[in-house]
Amino acid sequence: MYKPKEGGRENIAVLHPKHGPTYPESPLKERISFTQVPPNMDSPSIQISDVRMTDEGEYICVVASYPGGNKQGITQLVMLTKPQNSASALTVEAGRNPTVVARCQSHNGRPEAQIRWVTTADGNASTSSQPGQDNTVSVSSEYRLAPTAADNGKDISCVVSHRTQTSPESFQMKLNVLYAPQVKIVGYDNNWYVGRTNVLLTCQATGNPVPTTVLWKSMTGAMPDTVQIKDNQLKVLKVDEAVNTTFVCEVKNRIGTGREKVTALVREPSVNPSNAGVVAAVVIGSLLALLLVAALVAVLMTRNRRRQQGYRADGSADLKARIFGGGKNGTGAAGNNNAPIYVYDDGSAHQGEKNNHNGNGRLEVVAATPTAQDILLSGELDDAERRKFDELEEEERYDRFAGGGAAPILQLRPAGEQHEMIGDYLDDDMESQRDGSVISRTAVYV
Structure with a gap:
């Protein structure tokens, strides 16, 4: 017996032990038959050929026996239809209004197919369905967004799932958005x-x-x-x-x-960055050279100043004896012009010995105790010395100047050089001073 979703039961096939199979009038009469030939009461199974969607419903197998009565078994026939699926991306122009950029469809499926979208585009999907022929259903889904130039070329996929498919069917597409350059x-x-x-x-x-x-x-x-x-x-x-x-x-x-x-x-033209290192090296080298020259000039000026102040320039043997002022005396106290006199002695200088002149041209000088005049000339008088000097009579202060005037009191020359002297000095003995004057380098004035 067959019972469709809508309507009552009706006989479609009968198997009698004596009379055999019989097929009453029904929508299945020409397409239904027992599976065994000849039919067997032990296994009265039926088969339907050229199955149609209208064949869906309940099929009841009823066994009538005497005196046991009737017994039945029921099975449900569900008809499935594989849908026809498709999808496409639409060509749209960039703008501010939402528009359909892709569409996906599943036609004439049974049961109804399921559609979903996969994309990075910022939009929304809308899905609708409508009945088809032979109890099928068609489903349509659209994806909408306000297209921009950035959306052009983005991936979008429509995925359709259905009972007749072993796995979901996916349609991969790219959005096509038209925009100005x-x-x-x-x-x-x-x-x-x-x-x-x-x-x-x-x-x-x-x-x-x-x-x-x-x-x-x-x-x-x-x-x-x-x-x-x-x-x-x-x-x-x-x-x-x-x-x-x-x-x-x-x-x-x-x-x-x-x-x-x-x-x-x-x-304006700028310095080539590739030459920056060379320029820096030249500048640094120039600065170093200037520093070296400045140091050399300072050394030379210091040595010259010391020579002018009476210090030995070097230890050579031909250095003439000189009188040094402003130095220190033998005891380490502040000195004056009465400091010990260093005397030419073929490279040797002696201090603190008695005055002695021998045949070898050696002159040795002993430092004398400074007088008031010496202290005055040295410019280093303390208060006690100045008071003592002021108490002296004018004649006593300068009596030591009267005898010789401006003549040297000591000529430090070996006896062999006397013939080279002009007057009281050698021709090469004079030395220019910063104030424009010229004095002897070997004579002592008081």
Whole structure:
């Protein structure tokens, strides 16, 4: 017996032990039969050929016996229909209003198919279904968003799941968004200096559809003579004041026009960074050389000052005896002009011995106790000495000057050099002073 979803039971096949199989009038009469030939009461199974969606329903097997009565078993026949699935991405133009960018469909499936979307695009899906023929169902789903240039080329997938499929069916697509060119100028490094050569600007543009034309312009009017343009590249052969302008790159496609500009600022020539190390080395070397020269000059000036003050310049044997003022005396106290006299002795100097003149031309001088006049001349009088000096009579103060006037009181010369003297001095004995005067280097004046 067969019982459809809507309606009552009706006989479709009968098997009698004596009369055999019988097939009453029903929607299945021409398509139903017992599986065994001849039919067997031990296994009265049936089969349906050319199955249709209308064959779905309950099938009841009823066994009638006497005197046991009737017994039955029921099975449910569910008809499945594999749907026809498809999906596509729509070509849309970038804009602010949400629009359908992709569509997915599952036609004539039983039961109803399930559709879901997988994408990184920020949008929403809407799904609808409608009944089809033979109790099937068709499902349609659309994905909507406000398309932008950034959405162009993004991946989007429609995934359809159904009982007749061993696994979900996936349709992978890319969004197709039309937009006007987006332009970017690269190559300007903000280091255009006068005389720089072969600087290059490149106009990079993206658009859907692909841009067809590229046009370079100058905001100041005509393009400078040193500029060469080829396709999307602008090349400046030599930077000068003429390229101190704003360059504009304009790109077009059938959707619209995009443009970008860059202002070139021409600078004065700068030091080549590759020579910075050399320049630094030269500067440092020059400073070191100046320091060395300054040190050498300081040493020479110090030695010269010491020579003028009476110190020995070196230990050579021909150094003439000199009187030194302002030094220290033998006891370490502050000295004066009465400090010990160092005397020429073939390279040897003696101090603190008696005056002695021998036949070898050796003159030895003993430091005398300083007098008031000596202290006065030395410029180092303390208060007690000054008072003592003031108490002296005028004649006593200067009596030591009266005898010789300005003549030297001591001539430090070996006896063999006397014939070279001019008057009381040698011709090479005089030495110029800073104040313009000339004095003897070997004579002592008081």
